[in-house]
Amino acid sequence: MKKLLALVLALSTVLGLLAGCGAKENTAGTTTEDTANTETTDAPETTDNTAETGTEETTDDNSGAVVVDLTILKEADDSMLNTYSMIAVNPEAPFTDADGNAVSDVTINTAGADALMHWLLLPETMELATNYGMEEYGNTLFYAVDGAPTYEGEIPAATDETKTIRLSTTTSVNDSGLLAYLLPQFEEAYGYTVEVQSAGTGKAIEAAKFGNADLILVHSKSQEEEFVNAGFARVIDGMETERLSFLYNYFVLCGPSADPAGVKDAATVLDAFAAIAEGKYPFISRGDGSGTHTKELSLWPAELGITEDPESFADYTDWYTSANAGMGACLVMAEEMGGYILTDKATFLTFVANNGVME
């Protein structure tokens, strides 16, 4: 009897849930359609797209809308340059297993990695990449590096052996949506399957050292050079160097629009960081060994001595938060805490366009 009762109760809960959702579904459907419509009609005029959809949301949907207060305070500064490079993994690299013993027969799909890298360096692909974001955010998110290597030759179609390409990349490339936009076109044209693993730059490079990636696409020069110098990289056909820097954008320093630290008026980014530290204004650090984290560490005044080591910022925990999380999660945290944060522009624009969440 009791069992029967419990079953009936559980069933009615499910039905109630579904019924409740069904009723809400209609209104929900229309509101999102509305916003979707305004977004598509807004898209061609590009300029104030993000701001407009922002206000649209607040009037339309007062249930859970977040008005993003975070704004870009410092950008396009040379010290904030964010260069993306790709590196092919060398199958003859000095791989070692977890115990440090040499391993010689690591399977790396070199032909597949070559094809993908060559395709990314085609002038047509570069044009796609540098125009990416114009439609959605009214702003280009990536620029072509001056004198970036280009490729004009043929790209072989996939064979059974070269079909699967393992790409290890950083969260910021993946979260900006660039790969989801580019890769399907490559896969469709040549029949490859690209398996994307995304993690912070540190972990992305480590995965390659473990023989789990055919190429890497990352943005941390010092870590890339270390990878190349250790012999893990390979020069692909028609290129001169292992490290192929092809896209860049800028890191941006964001903070509350009221800007209590006066970052906007600081002469340089370094001064801005010094001002934040001096006034002990809340700052959110990725704290995860990512490219963004590495860049941030290089911008603090040297006398603070902030490094990756948790010991080094133990005295600053009243204002310095080491989040150990992805870019999106850190942006949400900065928004909540009214803190300052260093972020790549692509992720930030996506964050604002989606009203405080990342799609």
Added chain:
Amino acid sequence: MGSAVEQAVQLIASGDRELLNILSVTARMSLSSSLIALLLGVPLGLLLGACRFPGRGLLLVLNRTLMGVPPVVCGLIFYILFSGVGPLRHFHLLFTVEIMILAQVVLITPLLTSHMETYVAQIAGPVRETAKGLGLSRWKTFLLLLNESRYPIFSGYLLGFSRAIAEVGAVSMVGGAIAWKTNVMTTAIMQYTNRGNFSLGIALGLILLVLSLGMNLLLSLLQRKVAS
């Protein structure tokens, strides 16, 4: 939360292809890993619960220790073993559903074994007495014991399934959460949370719970039928 429910319904209603793929990978992984774990755990549990042999106590302690292995540690071990530089690299299993199932089996089997063992240890004495009284053979006694354990076998399967579908630490390590291939519900929720999209994460969580509820209802009905 309200918007999360809306999003969950929208996601299902829209028949999003990526969501369908995530659901099918999740189902494949949790159903097969719990089934394999059941096939291993039930005999082991019966053996440990009903038979007395030297080393049984040690095995019990070992099994209970394995129950406490953090999933992420299990995932890390498999990651290292099956990495491009690992000793088992020639199987080419890293970042596949198969290795996710394997890691899950290692995590779930001790739970099922212990679950069976606790129950069987209680009923083994009386069952043996009855069998002796009826003059049953060893094989018949075993069948009687198995028959008496129908109920915990079902609840054990549910235990394994729930653990498998809810697991994130191990499967994200060995599966890599690759879109269209090894991304399951829990790793997708992690991804959305990392990107700060909490409501979509909750929406997926709700779908996961409803699935789990459906599975539980189904098996409970079956269990009642078989047990009565």
